[in-house]
Amino acid sequence: MVFRVRYSEIDQMGTFYNSRALDWFECGRTELLRSMGTPYVELEAQGVLLPVIEAHVEYLGRAGYDDLLQMTTTAAMCGRASIRFDMSIEHAAGPRVGKPVARGHTIHAFCGRDGKPTRPPAFLVAALEGRPTE
């Protein structure tokens, strides 16, 4: 997916504030799940929640207000009861096109609406073939 950096996401160093990478990673997961035919909003409606249990970010380069960025996301099962997403963000335009901005991963449990661990839905496991979204 391609997106623009918002003014609200830039700090006084002139680059995105560090926690924004996790907000963006969520967007990458959303678009990957949609492209796999299993939008997260439908998973939640079916009572399958994916709370984050681990997040990791490496900050590789600056990105300023209004910069166009591209995020690539992949997913894979991580053991039998959790799912791991890997996100990678780079400049999509301008003089820094192709330069890396951030990469990282998040690991998620499968939970029911009661917050208790649940079995990953078979259709999602089947769909997890790691197709990147661009």
Add this chain to the structure above:
Amino acid sequence: MVFRVRYSEIDQMGTFYNSRALDWFECGRTELLRSMGTPYVELEAQGVLLPVIEAHVEYLGRAGYDDLLQMTTTAAMCGRASIRFDMSIEHAAGPRVGKPVARGHTIHAFCGRDGKPTRPPAFLVAALEGRPTE
């Protein structure tokens, strides 16, 4: 209430990003309701939600990272079915102590968990005597 400006709240102009005032106003409402003996978390637990239906902010001065600010909040019924909070923020320390930062108001409906309008709880109406929190 007195609070410090977070690094994550400052934009590349070196002052707080405009939407942060609304985040802070929420904190002012929270502390006012607590001081009135009706914490919002308890209101929600009783099924009384206060969704915002109008917000207004005037930006009066700059505030930078780590600045100590003071917010004063008052509340009053606004008609029979909504409540209005007025918030005012100024510098609490440093060379700009007493200088205004922002002021504004929010108006809230009384709703039940189903999102439908509900009657304001009598204890809250009774408590609404506009005592400021500092």
Add this chain to the structure above:
Amino acid sequence: MVFRVRYSEIDQMGTFYNSRALDWFECGRTELLRSMGTPYVELEAQGVLLPVIEAHVEYLGRAGYDDLLQMTTTAAMCGRASIRFDMSIEHAAGPRVGKPVARGHTIHAFCGRDGKPTRPPAFLVAALEGRPTE
């Protein structure tokens, strides 16, 4: 402009948190200025800053995670030294298509990098003919 509501923007009432409207309004201003040929990032590079001096939001309807929303933005001079943007957001898809979500305005001063008031650039005043972005 059309955009999707992020998971990070939804609160425990299941609709967007109130301050997010101001984050979105910024995106509307960004796209309007771009469509007028005067991207804000270029204004800032030329030393013309537009700090917000007033913001107002009316919340008209709910919007949940992943909902597609459309924002329409117009701009006009507001006196000789400030600019006013009006933003209006509605559902762009789904069962609530066309239903209003929020509307409001922001008023901005023209400042130089030193934070002092400056004269609005002639090309921007000329461009301000209120064309909506969709």
Add this chain to the structure above:
Amino acid sequence: MVFRVRYSEIDQMGTFYNSRALDWFECGRTELLRSMGTPYVELEAQGVLLPVIEAHVEYLGRAGYDDLLQMTTTAAMCGRASIRFDMSIEHAAGPRVGKPVARGHTIHAFCGRDGKPTRPPAFLVAALEGRPTE
């Protein structure tokens, strides 16, 4: 440091949104540096910036709106040119007092205002003895 969870930080699962942990970690670093006699705002004024180059979070438990949390932060040099902060957050009150909420670390480079690597200031290296803030 002890702090309250803001309404704006809670998502529709009823616990804090994952990126908020990084916002909180920043507050922990701010208070640790202050307690060491080297407030970050003064470091920045002296031209020493600490951009984040890596962040890691493990999510250990839920925390809801208005919950009182306690964060403990330690710091240490990480090689000769970067600094590592470790943060740990637990419930500070209520039925879950003492229960862990999140822990993680951030690693920061030392940069000058030009964004280029710089040598860590001697007074900061001397002060880095890992005293926790509570």
